[in-house]
Amino acid sequence: MNKLRRNVYMTAGYNTVSMGTGRKEFHPKKSRPGLEDYIREAGRGVLQQVGGAGNIDEGVIGNFMAARFNSQGNLAALIPAIDEGLQWKPCTRVEGACCSGALALTAGIKSVLAETADVVLAIGVEVQNTVKAIYGADILATAGWSRERKAGHAYFFPGKFSDRAGAYYEKYGRDRTRKAMARWYRNAIENARLCPTAQEYHNTSADLDAVALAEPDPRSFVDHLNVFDCSKVSDGASAIAIASADGLKRAGIPTSAAVEIVGIGQVEADLTCPPSDPTRLETTRRAVQCALESAGITVDRLATVETHDCFTIAGILAVEAIGLADPGKGPDFVLDGQTARAGHVPFNTTGGLIGWGHPTGATGVHQAVTIWEQLTGRADRNQIEIPTDRPYALSVNMGGDDKTLVALVYRRG
Amino acid sequence: MDYAERLENVAVIGAAGKMGSGIVLLLAMEMADVGLKPGNGSRHRVLHAVDVSHQALGGLVKYLRKQVQRAAEKRIVALRTIYADRADLVDNGDIVRQYVNDVLDVVRPTTTLEVAAEANIIFEAAPEDLGLKLKLFARTATDNPAGPWVFTNTSSIPIQEIDEKARLGGRVMGFHFYNPPAVQKLVELIRSRTTTDEVAAFAEALCKNLRKIVVPSADRAGFIGNGHFMRDLLHAVEEAARLRAGMPFVEAVYCVNRVSQDFLVRPMGIFQLVDYVGLDVCQCILAVMNPRLPGENLHSPLIDRLLEQGVRGGQNHDGSQKDGFLQYQQGKPSGIYDPDATRYVAFTEFQAACDARLGPLPEPGLPWKVAVRDPARETLLAQFFGALRSMDTAGAELARRYGARSRDIGLKLVSDEVARNAHDVNQVLLTGFFHAYGPINEFFA
Structure with missing residues (x-):
């Protein structure tokens, strides 16, 4: 990616609750808010902070599979449902599996860079609790190559990352890796307990390490992961405004209340090819490298990272792909507490996936x-x-099994 | 005829009943599973689900569809392997639908009893009435040259007697599922003196494939499960009668029910259990046991009286609890029946006074739900009953008497050689009645 030719900022973020098992108010048999309710809540959360819909030039919405989870397509047309002031404005829906959200961000960033918009409303949404987990697994499996589905595991993606975990155990040792995965889980829950919108906000388990170290049961799930190694099924939406300097001014927001996007890495890998080395996230590595290079910084300038820990093992592999630990050393980095909220580079500070x-x-x-x-x-x-000498942050969003990747580098505006 | 062949033609009599529907579910899935094994696909498998009404059979099919789907969802990992050769089944949803179809394809609901005569195996789950059972066998199994094997779900009638009266020549065995059969792990297997080895071996193999816990019982009326339950129930009735001297009937029933649940860490009180099983069913079982076990007076005039007044217990078609000794609101006890006034008296009228009279539970408390889930269950129970032993309250006294009587009943089942040993008695109560501990224990020694 070339160096950005215009300053691009993000501001006015908003998250709905991440709804699903674990939340006290969640009941699988009771009716819940739908797709449009989440979109509306998140969108309005941003509009309130930017001075209303009149200040929005364009809308982008990222979503993976509303067509199957909610029998809903044409999601761009749900953006005007947020506020009548968005009626007749250009809107786009983007899809890249679990990376759809970050694709909404890059699409918005590109509109600002192209100077076709000064403020873009970027939204991400998914409402997945409409089906039981085993049928949800079918829908999520479409993030992989359809020809692999038949031979794949009932829980397709847990199966994929279980295979990666198994390969990692074999190459680098099981015990320490399992312990690091358990620590990753503990860090995630401890962070989530501080965040009222987090799905695990109400988690009260006393001994998180012990919970996370439960032995995987291949008869009912996958070979090398237990359910605590996996992110949960969630309903929720998030939204943020992407703006130029002029856009911020128009919305009356000082740059100090925004973050600047200083590096972008967007990388795609061939969906039909298996990973050449299952113990590494090669596409992630490339995306992060692109983002850091375009930001003109090295990894040691990062104060915090939000990474795509759809599985605990994905978190550990990402630590290595980002370049914070050598291959095989990710577990040590995590077990040393470096990724914890009091560590050197806190990861996923509101709980991550x-x-x-x-x-x-x-x-x-x-x-x-x-x-x-x-x-x-x-x-x-x-x-x-946030240390003054390390004012940068990184986000890594992944679609499929390390196929669609967006890494962004941020700095306070 | 090997196991798979034997399972090619099966009949369940009483298929739409509480027990029968569960038995149909388990057998249909087992038959479909056998059919899905490599090499077995070409053989046709039929399960005749026989009952008296089309309406009830319609309910059975609905129940099966829902339960098989649930089972398939739970077994999805294994089912994907079983259907690995079916290129057309890709998603979990495809596989679950196919399995539901494969299982339901086996089942033939019918009101024609005679089709059961074609079966290799007849599972009988008719009401607990020997006369009725014999009539059913006369039209299906008795003197049938094809020699179908009969597995009766009787919970009390001696198998030897069935064999002789139905002229089955040793082709019969007691196969006592617990309610509901699809959930309860326990099966009591009862061999009579004449049951053939082949029949017994098949029953063992089937139990193993159904992943049941088998406890063999001697062929004595009531077997182990009802041998304990009925005597336990009669003790409760006697205790209520004793308390009656100092309090109204409804309060006495309340006290015994509460003590047998909360003070004894059981899943439900004894009178609630009677309601769950059904007063009519209990009456039938007692009527079977009493003449066959002389000297014990296994009979309850109170139950007879309540039944005369139309108080029956049992479940509605939707599975909800009918009123019996207790009245239920949304499944929870809310009152007790007073046979003198022929009406239910609400808990609110006496509960607080009764609870005060019984006194507090031992500290720290131990609800049954906690006890059954806690890995340190034995320690918690020892602590709880240790505290109970030293308490000088009416509740603790009733509980001690109750626990000691339950223990005596268990020991008698062993000394009478109905059960092989204390472990078998305890196993039946733990897995068939969901108790947190067996009746033969040190807590009430």
């Missing part, structure tokens, strides 16, 4: 909102310290 939740199409936007909150001092009980 494991703790906050994973409404698939919303995740990429949620990551940006968390980083905006952290860098502008709005993270409330989740707030971490």
Whole structure:
């Protein structure tokens, strides 16, 4: 990616609750808000902060599979349902599996860079609790190559990352890796307990390590992961405004209340090819490298990271792909506490996918909102310290099994 | 005829009943599973689900569809392997639908009893009435040259007697599922003196494939399960009568029911259990046991009286609890029946006074739900009953008497050689009645 030719900012983020099992108010048999309710809540949350719909030039919505979860297509046309002031404005829906949210961000960023818009409303949404988990697995499996579905596991993506975990155990040792995965889970839940919109906000388990170390049961699930190694089924939406300097001015928002996007890495890998080395996230590595290079920084300038921990093992592999630990050393980095909220580079400070939740199409936007909150001092009980000599943050959003990747580097505006 | 062949033609009599529908579910899935094994696909499998009304059979099919779907969802990992060769079944949804179809394809609901005569195996789940059972066998199994094997779900009638009166020549065995059969792990297997080895071996193999816990019982009326339950129930009735001297009937029933649940850490009180099983069913079982076990007077005039007044218990078609000794609101006890006034008296009228009279539960408390789930259950129970032993309250006294009587009943089942040993008695109560501990224990020694 070439260096950005215009300053691009993000501001005015908003998250709905990530709804699903674990939330006290969730009951699978009771009626719940629908897709449009989440879109409306998140969208209005942004509009309130930017001075209303009149200040929005364009809308982009990221969503993975509303067509099957909610029998709903044409999602761009739900953006005007947020506010009548958005009627007749250009809107686009983007899809890249679990990376749909970050694709909404890059699409919005590109509109601002192209100078066709000064303020873009970017939304991510997914409402998945409409079907039982085993049928949800079918829908999520479409993020993989359809020809692999038949031979794949009943729980297709847990199966894919279980295979990666198994390969990693074999190459680098099982015990330490399992312990690091359990620590990853603990960190995620501890962060989520501080965040009222997190799916695990109400989690009260006393011994999180012990819970997470439950032995995987291949008869009912996958070979190398237990359910605590997996992000949950979630309903939720996140939204954020992407703006030029002129756009911020128009909305009356000082740059200090925004984050600047200083690096973008967007990388696609061939869906029909298996990973060349299952112990590595090669596409993630490339995306992060692109983002850091375009930002002109090295990894040691990062204060915090939001990474795509759809599974605990994905979190550990990402630590290595980002370049914070050598291959095989990710577990040590995690077990040393470096990724914890008091560590050197706190990861997923509002819980990430494991703790906050994973409404698939919303995740990429949620990551940006968390980083905006952290860098502008709005993270409330989740707030971490951002060192003045390391003012940067990174988000990594992944679609499929390391196929569609967006990495963004942020700096306080 | 091997196991798979034997399962090619099966009949369940009483298929739409509480027990029968569960038995049909388990057998239909087992038959479909056998058919799905490599090499077995070409053989046709039929399960005649026989009952008296089309309406009830319609309900059975609905029940089966829902339960098989649930089972398929739970077994999806294994089912994907079983259907691995079916290129047309890709998604979990495809596989679940196919399995539901494969299981339902086996089942033939019918009101024509005679089709059962073609079966290799007849499972009988008719009401607990020997005369009725014999009539059913006369039209299906008795003197049938094809020699179908009969598995009766009787919970009390001696198998030897059935064999002799139905002229089955040893082709019969007691196969006592617990309610509901699809959930309860326990099966009591009862061999008579004449049951053939082949029949017994098949029953064992089937139980193993159904992943049931088998406890063999001697062929004595009531077997182990009802041998304990009926005597336990009669003790409760006697205790209520004793308390009656100092309090109204409804309060006495309330006290015994509460003590047998909360003070004894059981899933429900004894009178609630009677309601769950049905007063009519209990009456039938007692009527079977009493003449066959002389000297014990296994009979309850109180139950007879309530039944005369139309108080029956049992469940409605939707599974909800009917009123019996207790009245229920949304499944929860809310009152007790007073046979003198022929009406229910609401808990609110006496509950607080009765609870005060019984006194507090031992500290720390131990609800049954906690006890059955806690890995340190034995320690918690020892602590709870240790505290109960030293308490000088009416509730603790009733509980001690109750626990000691339950223990004596268990020990008698062993000394009478109905059960092989204490473990078998305890196993039946733990897995068939969901107790948190067996009746033969040190807590009430």
